Structure formats: structure tokens, C-alpha cells
Amino acid sequence: MIWLWIALGGALGAVSRYGVNLWLYPVFEQRFPLPTLAVNLVGSLMMGVAYVLLIERGSFHPDLRHFLMTGFLGALTTFSAFSMDAVALLRNGDLLTSAAYVLLSVCTCIIATLLAIKFTAYFL
Template sequence: MMQWVMVAVGGALGAMGRFGVNALIYPTMGGRFPMGTLVVNVVGSVLMGMFYVLIIERGVLPAELRNLLMVGFLGAFTTFSTFSLDSLALWQNGHLALAAAYVALNLVLCLAGTLGAIVLTRLF
């Protein structure tokens, strides 16, 4: 039962974090490019890499935090479904170059963020 509570609490915090990031970034971008979604996906990927090493590989953090941080918080904080919708919206509104750039940036930066975090966290 406690695992479910940890996922739920993490999910609530992650959703609030995503909402907060979007609320801060959206006005600065004028709604033209979904920068908030890109930011949370990259930050979430970096955090996923760090938590993977610290919880799964090294056991520096308690295994119980996996459900809170990796499943709950990052599951709600990162936004692949929103990423998909944002990408399609850009494409359908005739912004093909922006849509392609957005997809490429999400894939490259998130993969690089996760890999970079794993490598760097292993060093410490």
C-alpha cells in the first residue's frame, strides 16, 4: 500500500512541477514554441539518469525512493504525451521546420541528458 502512496505523492509533486515550469516559461515564448515541455523533458531525463545511478546502481538513496522519484515524480513531470500533441500541433499549423526541430531537440537533448547524468553521477 505504501508504494501506491509514494507514487501518488510523487506524481502530484511532478505534475505541480510541470505546471510551474510551463507557467514560468510559456509567457516568455509567446506560446509559439512549446519550450516548457522541452525543458521538463530534458530536466526530467537528467534527473532520471541521476536517480538511476543513485538508487538502482549504487543504493546511495533508499530503494523506496524509486517509486516516489522515478515512477511518481518523473512520470508526472516529464510529458511525452504533451510532447506528442505539441509536435502534431506545430506540424498541423504549418510549422514543419519547428515541428522537426522540436522532435529532434527532445530526442537528442533528453537522451544526452540521461546519458550525461549517468556518466557524471557515476563519477561521484
């Protein structure tokens, strides 16, 4: 049953992200990727609130965690999960590990995307 909650949340998160793109992209065109920044920021804020209410306090039914955190926020922005992982490392006192995770994630993902674009454009 958990997969159903995740799928439902994921569908709503994906549609929400698309809606934000439709709403903000025409305003800013290609001058600045505000839609992506907005969903990353809002999703990360929501992840922090959800973490406290769902995990630390157990204020809501456990299925809401799968629906909201994995499904909705996971589809809205994976940056929220990335942020939660980095914060978890910080809260455990692993400052160096957290910094390495952030740097490695951001740098390697940008490089991987660039390499994939170059490779695909050249070979396919």
C-alpha cells in the same frame, strides 16, 4: 505503501510541470514549446542521475525510487521514462532495437495524436 509514494511523487511532479509552464510559456508564447522541452530535458537528466544513485549504487532507500522515478519524474515528464528505456536497450547492446523503439514511439505517437484530433473533431 508503494502506491502512496508514487502518488505523492506524482502530485509534486504534476504541479512542478504546471509551474514550469506558468513560468516559461508567457516568455515564449507559442513561438516554441520551450516548457515541454525544458521538462523533458530536465526530467531525463534527473532520471539518469536517479538511476545511478538509486538502482546501480543503492545509495538511498528503495522507496525513493518509487517516489522520484515513477511518481515525480513520471508526472513531470514521461519522456524521462521513454529515454531510460531507450538507454537500457543501448546499454544492453541492442542498438537496432533502441533505434526502432525511438522511431516507432515518436512517429506512432505523433500520428496517433493527429488521428485522435481528426477523429474527435469529425465524429464528436
